[in-house]
Amino acid sequence: GQNIDQPTEMTATEGAIVQINCTYQTSGFNGLFWYQQHAGEAPTFLSYNVLDGLEEKGRFSSFLSRSKGYSYLLLKELQMKDSASYLCAVTSKAAGNKLTFGGGTRVLVKP
Amino acid sequence: GAGVSQSPSNKVTEKGKDVELRCDPISGHTALYWYRQRLGQGLEFLIYFQGNSAPDKSGLPSDRFSAERTGESVSTLTIQRTQQEDSAVYLCASSQDSSLNEKLFFGSGTQLSVL
Numbered sequence: 341g342q343n344i345d346q347p348t349e350m351t352a353t354e355g356a357i358v359q360i361n362c363t364y365q366t367s368g369f370n371g372l373f374w375y376q377q378h379a380g381e382a383p384t385f386l387s388y389n390v391l392d393g394l395e396e397k398g399r400f401s402s403f404l405s406r407s408k409g410y411s412y413l414l415l416k417e418l419q420m421k422d423s424a425s426y427l428c429a430v431t432s433k434a435a436g437n438k439l440t441f442g443g444g445t446r447v448l449v450k451p
Numbered sequence: 452g453a454g455v456s457q458s459p460s461n462k463v464t465e466k467g468k469d470v471e472l473r474c475d476p477i478s479g480h481t482a483l484y485w486y487r488q489r490l491g492q493g494l495e496f497l498i499y500f501q502g503n504s505a506p507d508k509s510g511l512p513s514d515r516f517s518a519e520r521t522g523e524s525v526s527t528l529t530i531q532r533t534q535q536e537d538s539a540v541y542l543c544a545s546s547q548d549s550s551l552n553e554k555l556f557f558g559s560g561t562q563l564s565v566l
Contacts, residue, residue: 371552382542382557383494390552427493431552436499436507439484439555443493 342366342435344442346428351448352418360413360445362428370437374402374413375427377444383427386413415447423449453477455558457543463564464533472528472561476545484555485518485528486542494542500526502548533565 343365352358364372371390375383389395389404389411401414413426425444431437456475464470476483481502486494496510500520511517515533520526530537540562544555 373554375555382559383555384557385554388552388554429494436501437552438496438499438501438507440496441486441494446491 342430342432342440344428344430344440346426346442346445348443349446349448351450352415354418354420354449354451356418358415358418358447360415360426360428360447362411362413362442364409364411364428364430364442366409366430366432366434366440368433368435369406369409370431370433372402372404372411373429373431373439374411375429375441377425377427379424386426418449420449420451423447455543455545455556457541457558457561459561460559461562461564463566465566466535467532469529469531470533470563472530472541472543472563474526474528474543474545474558476524476526476543477556479523479547480545480556481523481548482546482553482555483520483526484544485526486544487512487539488542488560489539497528497541530563533563535565538563538565 346362374386377383387402399416427444428442483500485497498518499507515531518528540560542560544557546553
């Protein structure tokens with residue numbers, strides 16, 4: 341099976357940087373996704389990593405190390421609207437390419 | 452349609468009744484997922500359809516849960532003899548082709564409350 345771990349909650353200040361870590365254990369890794377979910381809303385896609393390295397997209401960046409089974413999502417210049425849950429999800433060939441989510445990290449941005 | 456559509460958006464039922472939840476994926480999307488999300492929790496995988504392949508039912512929590520999909524269109528998730536522990540948001544998502552690691556598009560979910 342797949343095991344995906346991320347912290348439950350993080351608090352940060354407006355304008356600061358927050359890094360959300362995700363570790364995973366899976367057979368036949370095939371890609372890692374990050375989704376954002378505001379309270380009461382559906383998740384929306386943020387980023388996708390399949391090769392090692394950093395993918396930057398505006399204020400958000402995502403990093404992957406396949407050998408370590410590790411990813412992080414970096415949020416820069418935090419804004420109040422970034423308060424949300426951030427979900428790490430993994431696909432693997434062993435699991436038929438289905439997308440399996442971690443428990444999510446709730447980020448609270450304070451003024 | 453423009454996005455993934457789920458109905459009803461809210462469902463209140465009595466313990467022991469059956470419920471049926473509907474999902475209309477984005478046209479042309481071959482992969483369709485059902486997830487369950489309890490309050491303050493992450494997404495719990497239930498079932499996954501990919502094209503004409505046999506569905507992956509490994510996440511269904513009990514035999515009271517079942518799902519069907521007609522071709523590459525509408526899917527229904529049925530919960531028989533509902534229990535209070537079934538109360539949650541049920542999210543449907545679709546993607547063009549999961550084998551290509553296409554991103555998922557989620558519906559707004561059905562909030563199920565079992566009294």
